Amino acid sequence: MKRTDKAGLSAYSNDLLASVVVFLVALPLCMGVAIASGAPPAVGLITGIVGGLIVGILQGAPLQVSGPAAGLTVIVYELIQRHGLPALAITVLAAGMIQAVAAMLRGGRWFRAVPPTVIHGMLAGIGLLIFASQMHVMVDDKPKGSGLQNLMTVPLAIWKGIIPNEDTPHQEAAAIGLITIITVLLWTKFAGRLRIVPGPLVGVLVATVVSNLFHFPIAYVSVPSNLVASMTFPTMSTLHLLAEPATWGAAFGLAVVASAETLLCAGAVDRMHTGPRTNYNRELFAQGVGNMICGVLGGLPMTGVIVRSSANVQAGARTRVSAFFHGAWILLVVVALPQVLRLVPVSSLAGILVYTGLKLVNVKMFKELYQYGKSEAAIYAVTLVAIVTTDLLKGVLIGFTLAIAKLLYRMSRLEIRIEDHALERRTVVHLRGAATFFRLADIAESLDTIPTDRELHIQFNELAHLDHATLEFLATWEKQHSSKGGSVVIDWDALERHYHAQRVPSKSPIVSLGGLGATSTRSG
Known part of the structure; x- marks a missing residue:
């Protein structure tokens, strides 16, 4: 005291x-x-x-x-x-x-x-x-x-x-x-x-x-x-x-x-x-x-x-x-x-x-x-x-304003790296950075270069951020790719780390993440 x-x-x-x-x-x-x-x-x-x-x-x-x-x-x-x-x-x-x-x-x-x-x-x-x-x-x-x-x-x-x-x-x-x-x-x-x-x-x-x-x-x-x-x-x-x-x-x-x-x-x-x-x-x-x-x-x-x-x-x-x-x-x-x-x-x-x-x-x-x-x-x-x-x-x-501009710049930085294995008919797309609506056009243009007969693997494990707009785009693109005879493999574990499962609408073509394993493959 x-x-x-x-x-x-x-x-x-x-x-x-x-x-x-x-x-x-x-x-x-x-x-x-x-x-x-x-x-x-x-x-x-x-x-x-x-x-x-x-x-x-x-x-x-x-x-x-x-x-x-x-x-x-x-x-x-x-x-x-x-x-x-x-x-x-x-x-x-x-x-x-x-x-x-x-x-x-x-x-x-x-x-x-x-x-x-x-x-x-x-x-x-x-x-x-x-x-x-x-x-x-x-x-x-x-x-x-x-x-x-x-x-x-x-x-x-x-x-x-x-x-x-x-x-x-x-x-x-x-x-x-x-x-x-x-x-x-x-x-x-x-x-x-x-x-x-x-x-x-x-x-x-x-x-x-x-x-x-x-x-x-x-x-x-x-x-x-x-x-x-x-x-x-x-x-x-x-x-x-x-x-x-x-x-x-x-x-x-x-x-x-x-x-x-x-x-x-x-x-x-x-x-x-x-x-x-x-x-x-x-x-x-x-x-x-x-x-x-x-x-x-x-x-x-x-x-x-x-x-x-x-x-x-x-x-x-x-x-x-x-x-x-x-x-x-x-x-x-x-x-x-x-x-x-x-x-x-x-x-x-x-x-x-x-x-x-x-x-x-x-x-x-x-x-x-x-x-x-x-x-x-x-x-x-x-x-x-x-x-x-x-x-x-x-x-x-x-x-x-500069601090906000810096944040927007970081949120728009995305590296898209494509590995194409022609003999195996398999393509791997690596996304690194922030996959947001700012870079949807770049993602679309990159995916459009992939042949329709490829099995596409999308890797999310190097992403710092993933928004709903990108998810919706990938769901739509997957349907189009599958209708042409291709297939898509997504690393759901990486996806789940960057985006909460409960935020994905139950009626979305991506489906719920709850019962999926490390990967999910859906082909047309």
Whole structure:
């Protein structure tokens, strides 16, 4: 019992420490996503708080962290520009309702069908995007217009961080970012028993002390003074939007994108730890509840987010307690201690994200996938590139499409080998691969070349798959061959291994397999 209690206390202490790290990462991201979406920073903080205090309790992915997501900024920006913040709140409310209903209909489980290769490519792509954007923030510069632009201008950011400039403090900001990363690396390697304290937290503390001790003229975290004043509650003039089809159309699109990002992120987080697996329907329901509350409070839409989630796992979180408390810390600091948070340099937080992004770009994973075949590595690489050059959802869809194309290609691969023994008037047809309707034409053309006076043996033992269309075709072809004086011998044992006997109709000319031996010969 004592062991259990100690283990429980250890888990909770890890969760509390991890929650501080996630909080420090989440706070600037909540405000940054809001600004990128064309909304006040406080609106993003509302979503971050709800994502912790509400979704953190209900979620089906224990180590996932929810909040405003960069992947939704384009959609949200367009909604705000066209209809304003009040209309956005109603749309988010409706999107949450759609997600909750979809969860009740068990729609979340379909996202488990995404191949691991695509998810690993997604993680690497997101990691590369995080690294590229935060390299600019780490030198107190602004990220560029797109992920590809951020990546191409990383050398420029490095140049700004190295070469002194009297007008801008890029060099000092870069130094603070580097101090953060070096501290994390040294702490991870040499902390020993003190490793219970997360390296990212130590890195931010050291960087904060240094930057304030030397009074570096760099950017520090900015916190709004009044959170409640930033809330946009529904009114009778905005609630009528729920009766308009256009609102539900926009809400449906928002719900689909938000759900996809959340559940794909949950699948990715599952691959980062060995703890409890995701309950996809529960996670989708929790997101629906969270978005309904965000809609009522006037917050941004939320999703499960990979940056905060990966930081949560890497900081040592064990349970959902970490996600809950990260929301509590945001609320506490924004309401009671905004002056403390204003001491933290932005470049230090960016350094944590640069470190996190590079860890997500796992080169070893590409090598492991390559061992399973060039196609697996290709799908991984294409998914990564597509995410960087387009966006998260499009990149995943491209990778998923390639995975389906690969499956169809494998299902259509069939080798037909014919051995003709003219003196014995016997022909053996070997089928290897997948005998499906995709290759019926090839099977027909091959069988049509066999002389009518031959005893035909069809070998199925090298088949990986056999479908009903092929069975029906062979039954029909057998009748035609028999009517011309030939005979057919089929290896029913091999056939039975690839196709269940009960699926063959009782009236089929192939007859039941139940009483047959190793082979069955029927001649005309």
